[in-house]
Structures are given as structure tokens and as C-alpha cells.
Amino acid sequence: MIYQGNAITVARGLEGAGDAIATLTFDLKDESINKLSSAVVAELGEAVAAIRAEKGLEGLVIGSAKEAFIVGADITEFHGMFEQGAEQIEAMLERVHGIFNAIEDLPFPTVTAINGLALGGGCEITLTTDFRVMAESAKIGLPETKLGILPGWGGCVRLPRLIGADNAVEWIAGGTENRADAALSMGAVDAVVPGEQLQAAALDILARAHRGELDHQARRAEKSAPLTLGPIEQMMAFETAKGYVAGKAGPHYPAPVEAIKVIQKGAGESRARAQAIEAKAFAKLALSEVAFNLVGLFMNDQVVKKKGSQYEKQARPVKQAAVLGAGIMGGGIAYQSASKGTPILMKDIKEEAIELGLKEARKLFAKQAERGKLSTGQMAEKLSNIRPTLSYGDFGHVDLVVEAVVENPKVKDAVLTEVEGLVGEETILTSNTSTISITRLAQNLKRPENFCGMHFFNPVHRMPLVEVIRGEKTGDAAVAATVAYARAMGKTPIVVNDCPGFLVNRVLFPYFGGFSQLVEQGADFQRIDKVMEKFGWPMGPAYLLDVVGMDTAVHAGEVMAEGFPERMAGMAGDRGEGKGKSAIQVMFENDRLGQKNAKGFYAYEEDRKGKPQKVRDEAAIELVKGVASESREFSDEEIIARMMVPLCLETVRCLEDGIVGSPAEADMALIYGIGFPPFRGGALRYIDAMGVDAFVTQAERLAEELGPLYAPTEKLRQMAASGEKFYASKAQG
Known part of the structure; x- marks a missing residue:
């Protein structure tokens, strides 16, 4: 030697x-x-x-x-x-x-x-x-x-x-x-x-x-x-x-x-x-700040992966899955499961919905084949992992069900209670809901311990995040199996606790609230988009709302307003007596739903590849002018502060409320779920970079004018006073 x-x-x-x-x-x-x-x-x-x-x-x-x-x-x-x-x-x-x-x-x-x-x-x-x-x-x-x-x-x-x-x-x-x-x-x-x-x-x-x-x-x-x-x-x-x-x-x-x-x-x-x-x-x-944040991002990703791996070790493997509700979302979930090797039943009550789901899956597999990632034989083999069905015939052998029907609590409740009686006693039921309380959906289930949320982001094949939501009665086995299945699908699961909007939507809607208030005070929505895109977001808030869909935004906004009335009332819907309507509500009432009907804050035209491209729309600009109660000029710095402070504060609240387990998971969820600029490291790292004391000073100044959405929490004020950070030190990440 x-x-x-x-x-x-x-x-x-x-x-x-x-x-x-x-x-x-x-x-x-x-x-x-x-x-x-x-x-x-x-x-x-x-x-x-x-x-x-x-x-x-x-x-x-x-x-x-x-x-x-x-x-x-x-x-x-x-x-x-x-x-x-x-x-x-x-x-x-x-x-x-x-x-x-x-x-x-x-x-x-x-x-x-x-x-x-x-x-x-x-x-x-x-x-x-x-x-x-x-x-x-x-x-x-x-x-x-x-x-x-x-x-x-x-x-x-x-x-x-x-x-x-x-x-x-x-x-x-x-x-x-x-x-x-x-x-x-x-x-x-x-x-x-x-x-x-x-x-x-x-x-x-x-x-x-x-x-x-x-x-x-x-x-x-x-x-x-x-x-x-x-x-x-x-x-x-x-x-x-x-x-x-x-x-x-x-x-x-x-x-x-x-x-x-x-x-x-x-x-x-x-x-x-x-x-x-x-x-x-x-x-x-x-x-540089960029290198510091990107290294921090890598380390946060390792934290998330390690937690996922720990859940996976406790889980019964999911050998057969099922998705309830075909269509675009169901087809996307079926594709993702099948492409990563877990066979899946795709059930719907309508033949045309099944066809739509299969069409979505075929389209995604065809794109893989076009890029040379799959041969024709491999594509056919993977597609055979999806079994369409109009009945519950084979559901007795399913390990995990993803319910992906319309975002309506009554419909979801009916579907979940029905399927629970047709699956095995150990089968895990999950709901792909973006806003409805998991605890509420579990009320009529006989085995609520076997039920949790499994929130995919659209488009399923592109978005890496899956929120796994633990309800009040959800058992550890259900969470572990759902995390393991999400990982088997090639996704990054983050476990969160139940609350209106869960983590990502709860944090996103105050951001939209900041946007609504800016527009009401006369800011040009196109300029807001440009400023936030320059800041690092993949798309500005108006463009993002068009992608989300105005109907979805109004519905989710109502859920958030009901859950957090003090600071979120009227952000996406009607602002209440004497306050007028938000720009989002006005778009919705004028049937400008966004990309789904080719008109929202922008109009949409298909490019050569059939993808929607946004173009300026005078009709939308006129509608938004009617929302403004005053005319004001805002600097880029003011726009950034007005947009970012509510988002960051809600992330802080989610951490303090125990909705998310750690700063690392909170920041990764925002990066993977809504495209928070990666080079900025996440909302909590963004606060650390600014300095907690500087952030609190900025938030308090804005809260005086704009109200509770901008008010820092008591604990955050204490952190500012003591010089504490979310990430203890640079050396610790």
C-alpha cells in the first residue's frame, strides 16, 4: 500500500x-x-x-x-x-x-x-x-x-x-x-x-x-x-x-x-x-449574490430530497395507480405516471373526456418521440401503461387514487365517497385540489386517515412541484405513499399542512393582491409586468393571471378571502361595498378568462407551433382604466416592493403557522411551483438578503398606507430587532 x-x-x-x-x-x-x-x-x-x-x-x-x-x-x-x-x-x-x-x-x-x-x-x-x-x-x-x-x-x-x-x-x-x-x-x-x-x-x-x-x-x-x-x-x-x-x-x-x-x-x-x-x-x-443564492438553492433542494427519501422509506410502493377525471389535467397525470413506469387507470363518466385525456397523453409521448427521447416501440409500450375506463371494475387492485375532477367541493365529495367504497381498505385516496380544504373533503370519508391532498401544477409534465397536503386526520402512511408516488413520477413533493390555498396559492394571492392595488391606484398593468419580468419572474402578474385563468383566480380569491378576511378580502373578486371591483373581477365579468379563451389582460394569437402568444389589447386596457380610482406614477422600486412584500410576508406566516416545515421547503416550493426567480433564492432568502430589519421597515411603511396585507408579523419584528435570519448563517446555507 x-x-x-x-x-x-x-x-x-x-x-x-x-x-x-x-x-x-x-x-x-x-x-x-x-x-x-x-x-x-x-x-x-x-x-x-x-x-x-x-x-x-x-x-x-x-x-x-x-x-x-x-x-x-x-x-x-x-x-x-x-x-x-x-x-x-x-x-x-x-x-x-x-x-x-x-x-x-x-x-x-x-x-x-x-x-x-x-x-x-x-x-x-x-x-x-x-x-x-x-x-x-x-x-x-x-x-x-x-x-x-x-x-x-x-x-x-x-x-x-x-x-x-x-x-x-x-x-x-x-x-x-x-x-x-x-x-x-x-x-x-x-x-x-x-x-x-x-x-x-x-x-x-x-x-x-x-x-x-x-x-x-x-x-x-x-x-x-x-x-x-x-x-x-x-x-x-x-x-x-x-x-x-x-x-x-x-x-x-x-x-x-x-x-x-x-x-x-x-x-x-x-x-x-x-x-x-x-x-x-x-x-x-x-x-456574488447570484452564486450565494444558487448554491443555497442546491442545498435547499438536497433538504427537500432528503425529506422525500425519508418518507419513501416508510411507504408501501404504489404499483397500480388510478386517476378520476380525464381531460387535460387527468391526461397529464396519467402521462406522467405512465411515462415513469407506474401503470394507471384513467376513469371518467364521459367517453369524450376519456378521449381528451388520451389525446393529451399521446401528444406528450409524441413530442418525446420527435425529440428522439423515445422510439416508436417505447412510446407504444409507455402508452399501454394508461388504461382508460368508464367503470370502477378494476379499482379493487389500485394502490393509490388521484381524484382530479372539477374544483367543486360537492362534486369532489360525491366522487371520493363513491370511490372509497370500491377500493381496498389500504388504498390511499388523494385529491388534486388547488384550494379546497383536505380536512373538509375528508368529513364524509370512512377512512380519513387514508386521504390527503396531491396538488399538481399545470402543465403537469413541466411543473416539478407536487404539494402533498396533510389534513387533520391524515395518517403518516397516506403521506408517505403519496410522497413516494410523486417521486416515482419524477416530481418534487413537499409536504404541507391544510389551510386555504395550502402553501403555494396562499402565498401567490397576496402577490395578486399587490397587483390589484397597484392597478386600482393607476399603475399600468403592462408596465408592472415588464418591471417584474426584469426583476426575474418568468412572466409578470397580469400575464400569469391570463395563464392561470380569470375564473380560477376569482374562485381561489374567494377561498382566500373567506380564510383570511382581514388581509385578503376582495383581492381577486368584488372588493366590497363602495370599493369597486378588482381588475381580475372586471376581466372575469367581461368573459376575458385569459389564454383559455384567447383574451384576458392581453389577447392571444397562435404562433407557428400552435402556442399562444400575447399581444397588446386595447379593449383590455380600456377596461382596466375603469378600475383605477386615481392616477399615480410608480417607480420600478415601488412596484417591486408593492408586489414582493405581501408575497414574502405570507411565506413568513406559512412558516410561523406550521403550514410548511422549514425555510428550505418554503423557498423551494415557490421556485418549483410559481417560478420565483431562482437566482434570488426564494422569498425567505430574499428577506435575508435585504436584511430582516430593512424588510420590516419597508413593510411597516407600506402597511400604513395599504393595510394589513403589508403588516409584518410580531415574530418577524422580533427577528429584525435581534438581528436573526431565516438561514442562520452563510456557512450553514
């Missing part, structure tokens, strides 16, 4: 090779995956020093004993590292570069055997060796730009010299995970083999290097030398790419364009100089 650590071992001798070949194996103890924490990187430095000191070695194979090769750096350390400032970050990167360069400069040929995922720092380690062999099922990539940073351990330097600047820009700016065949065709790896042949292929490459068939020194020279690009090639590879990537990434995500600039600046430099350029740019991005 040359070296033995907690995560790395180095040994001489490998089956099929003599003692002259060393193997460096990553196998982090007590973990299911390999990741590069600061402790593991320090071990790697010691291991490489031990290899350099060892006499008689003629080759090195780097490999992994885990299913994945290395999934990347330990992201839980990032916030703590970022807090240390640019100088310390650059010093850390310099140390890592020293270790990685030492691997690259070993006095014999080296090869990495990539058996599974090699991402981020894991991918950068593979780039240090002379050669790479890859299992057919493995993937490789540099996803750092998705965290608001860029590859900082040599990825921006080595990859362009290995696969060409244009290909490297695509990989790094896109943050993609790349399959073995793509990696081979670009020259990122030298061979792709079945997993069981990986070791033999690695040894074969070393043997060929010793015979002079492969020139490992030439490989090194190429990776260390400047890129040879003429002026036209430079412009094609970098200037054109910067424009394209900037357009795609948008103004709030600087990392992809910064990565291209780093590759460009380092193109004509030696290894040491190019690495210094990379380190400086990494440190600059690491200190």
Missing part, C-alpha cells in the same frame, strides 16, 4: 498488470458517493506526494469504488468558503491547481477509468490524466455555471485544449451532463467500453503508451500550451458564443458568459497564467 486515507487508497499492482502500475481509488468512507470536500482534496495532495516518492512506478490508473466516479466538490462547504473573501478563495484554488498539476506532471503515463458520473471537480480530475476511458453508462460534465460560478480547478483551461474551444464553450456554458458517445466523438475520452471492461481498457491504454503507440508527452504538451486559434476562429469561438449565451442565460446569470471570457483570456496563455485567470474569475463570481 502506497497510501491509505479516509477517501483515497493508492496501491501497487493490478490484476492483469505488474507491480509497476499503481491505482489511486476514490472510496469515501460512510458515504454512498464520492465528493471532493476540502479534507478529500488534502488527502489527494498527500496521495500524489506518496506516488511521486514511490520508486519503480511506470503508470497510474485513477478509479472509483463507488457507483459514480466523483459527483463534484462538496457544495455544503461553498458558503463557508465564499465568506472568506477573494484572496482566500484564490489561495485555495492555487493549492488545488498545484495538486492537479502534480498529477498531470507525473513521470509516467496516466489514465482515468470513469465508471459513472464524473461532474465538476470529478470531471476536472479526469482532465489531469493523459488518457481517459469511460463506461458506456457514465456521464461527464462541468455543471458549475448552474451554481453561478465556473469550473475553478482547471476545467476552463484543460477542456478547450482537449476538445476545442467551441465544444468546451458548449459544455461549460451549458453546464451539461454528457453521455459517453458524445464525449468520445469530441475527444474528451479515448475509449468507451462496457463497465466490466473498464479496467482492462485502462491497462491496455497504458501498455500502448509504453510501446510508443500513444504519445502521452504530446498530450501533456497540448494541454499545457496556448490554444492555436486565428483571429477569425477566435471570433467564431468566443464573440459569437458570448452573444448567443448571454441571450439564452439572461441578464441575471453572469456565470456562463464569464466562463467564455475566461476561456478566451486564457487561450493564448501558458498553463500557469491561464489557471490564474480562471481563479480570479471564480473568486469574483463566488462573491
Whole structure:
């Protein structure tokens, strides 16, 4: 044994090779995956020093004993590292570069055997060796730009010299995970083999290097030398790419364009100089609010996944599902279940509704086939997982039912009580309701412990969130099974407690309330949309209301007003005696329902692909003018405050009321459910970034003019006074 650590071992001798070949194996103890924490990187430095000191070695194979090769750096350390400032970050990167360069400069040929995922720092380690062999099922990539940073351990330097600047820009700016065949065709790896042949292929490459068939020194020279690009090639590879990537990434995500600039600046430099350029740019991005929030987002996502996994361990598996109510929503749920391998019955009382549901599922499968993600045979096989039916005949064998009929408590109650008598005693019943109380819907059920909410967001195939709603009598087994089924469908379930609107809609409607008040005071709804889109929302509030549907918004607004009359009365409906009507109510009364009938705040015309495109509509503008009780000019900052404060405060209330279990879950629900700008990290992180005291001061000022919707809670005032935050410290995420 040359070296033995907690995560790395180095040994001489490998089956099929003599003692002259060393193997460096990553196998982090007590973990299911390999990741590069600061402790593991320090071990790697010691291991490489031990290899350099060892006499008689003629080759090195780097490999992994885990299913994945290395999934990347330990992201839980990032916030703590970022807090240390640019100088310390650059010093850390310099140390890592020293270790990685030492691997690259070993006095014999080296090869990495990539058996599974090699991402981020894991991918950068593979780039240090002379050669790479890859299992057919493995993937490789540099996803750092998705965290608001860029590859900082040599990825921006080595990859362009290995696969060409244009290909490297695509990989790094896109943050993609790349399959073995793509990696081979670009020259990122030298061979792709079945997993069981990986070791033999690695040894074969070393043997060929010793015979002079492969020139490992030439490989090194190429990776260390400047890129040879003429002026036209430079412009094609970098200037054109910067424009394209900037357009795609948008103004709030600087990392992809910064990565291209780093590759460009380092193109004509030696290894040491190019690495210094990379380190400086990494440190600059690491200190940005965007990187801090995106790293926080990753960590929040891990919290949500861990909770989901804990529920899943307690759950009985759902082998057969059913959805009640076909149509667009039912068809979407059926498609999602079938596409991920859980067979589903799709029941309705009308043949035409069944046809509509099947049409929706077929359309979605056809799109997958068009993109080359499914063959015709696979599409037919997955479609056969959906069994349409007009009767309850096979419901005795169903493990979980999703009720997705019309959003009407009487209809839902009738359907749920009927199906309960036709399923097994352990069958879980769920309701895909967006507003109706789960406790209320459970009142007439004989087994309310087997019932919970399962709220999908539209369109089902695109929206990652599923709210799993626990009613007063819902049992743990029902929640666990529903969470497990949502995860099996490829969704992110978040468990919340029952209240009007649950979590996401309860938080969304104060945002619409802020919009209604702005319009009433004379703000132009089109300008509000532009300001909020510039702030980072995928669509402004008027556009979002058109997508939601004015009828849905009015109904949900009434539910919210009934549940929270003090602050939510009249936000989406009639504002009460002497107060006039909200813009949403006026649109509804004039049959301007939004995209569903091609007219709302905007008019809608189909583009070439049949997708609705919004256009200015003078009739809508005139109707909204009639709502305004005064005429006022608002700055962008005022509009943002008026829109964001109510949303953030309602998120705080949901946390304080125990509707959601943690800041991480609250923030992820808003990002996954309503498109809260990811680079801002979520509503509670947004408050932290502003400073709780500054946020409370702003809210109190607005509450004086606008009322209870803007009033901070007593607990939030206490947090402001004591300097407390929702996320305890940067280092903790």
C-alpha cells in the first residue's frame, strides 16, 4: 500500500498488470458517493506526494469504488468558503491547481477509468490524466455555471485544449451532463467500453503508451500550451458564443458568459497564467449574490430530497395507480405516471373526456418521440401503461387514487365517497385540489386517515412541484405513499399542512393582491409586468393571471378571502361595498378568462407551433382604466416592493403557522411551483438578503398606507430587532 486515507487508497499492482502500475481509488468512507470536500482534496495532495516518492512506478490508473466516479466538490462547504473573501478563495484554488498539476506532471503515463458520473471537480480530475476511458453508462460534465460560478480547478483551461474551444464553450456554458458517445466523438475520452471492461481498457491504454503507440508527452504538451486559434476562429469561438449565451442565460446569470471570457483570456496563455485567470474569475463570481443564492438553492433542494427519501422509506410502493377525471389535467397525470413506469387507470363518466385525456397523453409521448427521447416501440409500450375506463371494475387492485375532477367541493365529495367504497381498505385516496380544504373533503370519508391532498401544477409534465397536503386526520402512511408516488413520477413533493390555498396559492394571492392595488391606484398593468419580468419572474402578474385563468383566480380569491378576511378580502373578486371591483373581477365579468379563451389582460394569437402568444389589447386596457380610482406614477422600486412584500410576508406566516416545515421547503416550493426567480433564492432568502430589519421597515411603511396585507408579523419584528435570519448563517446555507 502506497497510501491509505479516509477517501483515497493508492496501491501497487493490478490484476492483469505488474507491480509497476499503481491505482489511486476514490472510496469515501460512510458515504454512498464520492465528493471532493476540502479534507478529500488534502488527502489527494498527500496521495500524489506518496506516488511521486514511490520508486519503480511506470503508470497510474485513477478509479472509483463507488457507483459514480466523483459527483463534484462538496457544495455544503461553498458558503463557508465564499465568506472568506477573494484572496482566500484564490489561495485555495492555487493549492488545488498545484495538486492537479502534480498529477498531470507525473513521470509516467496516466489514465482515468470513469465508471459513472464524473461532474465538476470529478470531471476536472479526469482532465489531469493523459488518457481517459469511460463506461458506456457514465456521464461527464462541468455543471458549475448552474451554481453561478465556473469550473475553478482547471476545467476552463484543460477542456478547450482537449476538445476545442467551441465544444468546451458548449459544455461549460451549458453546464451539461454528457453521455459517453458524445464525449468520445469530441475527444474528451479515448475509449468507451462496457463497465466490466473498464479496467482492462485502462491497462491496455497504458501498455500502448509504453510501446510508443500513444504519445502521452504530446498530450501533456497540448494541454499545457496556448490554444492555436486565428483571429477569425477566435471570433467564431468566443464573440459569437458570448452573444448567443448571454441571450439564452439572461441578464441575471453572469456565470456562463464569464466562463467564455475566461476561456478566451486564457487561450493564448501558458498553463500557469491561464489557471490564474480562471481563479480570479471564480473568486469574483463566488462573491456574488447570484452564486450565494444558487448554491443555497442546491442545498435547499438536497433538504427537500432528503425529506422525500425519508418518507419513501416508510411507504408501501404504489404499483397500480388510478386517476378520476380525464381531460387535460387527468391526461397529464396519467402521462406522467405512465411515462415513469407506474401503470394507471384513467376513469371518467364521459367517453369524450376519456378521449381528451388520451389525446393529451399521446401528444406528450409524441413530442418525446420527435425529440428522439423515445422510439416508436417505447412510446407504444409507455402508452399501454394508461388504461382508460368508464367503470370502477378494476379499482379493487389500485394502490393509490388521484381524484382530479372539477374544483367543486360537492362534486369532489360525491366522487371520493363513491370511490372509497370500491377500493381496498389500504388504498390511499388523494385529491388534486388547488384550494379546497383536505380536512373538509375528508368529513364524509370512512377512512380519513387514508386521504390527503396531491396538488399538481399545470402543465403537469413541466411543473416539478407536487404539494402533498396533510389534513387533520391524515395518517403518516397516506403521506408517505403519496410522497413516494410523486417521486416515482419524477416530481418534487413537499409536504404541507391544510389551510386555504395550502402553501403555494396562499402565498401567490397576496402577490395578486399587490397587483390589484397597484392597478386600482393607476399603475399600468403592462408596465408592472415588464418591471417584474426584469426583476426575474418568468412572466409578470397580469400575464400569469391570463395563464392561470380569470375564473380560477376569482374562485381561489374567494377561498382566500373567506380564510383570511382581514388581509385578503376582495383581492381577486368584488372588493366590497363602495370599493369597486378588482381588475381580475372586471376581466372575469367581461368573459376575458385569459389564454383559455384567447383574451384576458392581453389577447392571444397562435404562433407557428400552435402556442399562444400575447399581444397588446386595447379593449383590455380600456377596461382596466375603469378600475383605477386615481392616477399615480410608480417607480420600478415601488412596484417591486408593492408586489414582493405581501408575497414574502405570507411565506413568513406559512412558516410561523406550521403550514410548511422549514425555510428550505418554503423557498423551494415557490421556485418549483410559481417560478420565483431562482437566482434570488426564494422569498425567505430574499428577506435575508435585504436584511430582516430593512424588510420590516419597508413593510411597516407600506402597511400604513395599504393595510394589513403589508403588516409584518410580531415574530418577524422580533427577528429584525435581534438581528436573526431565516438561514442562520452563510456557512450553514
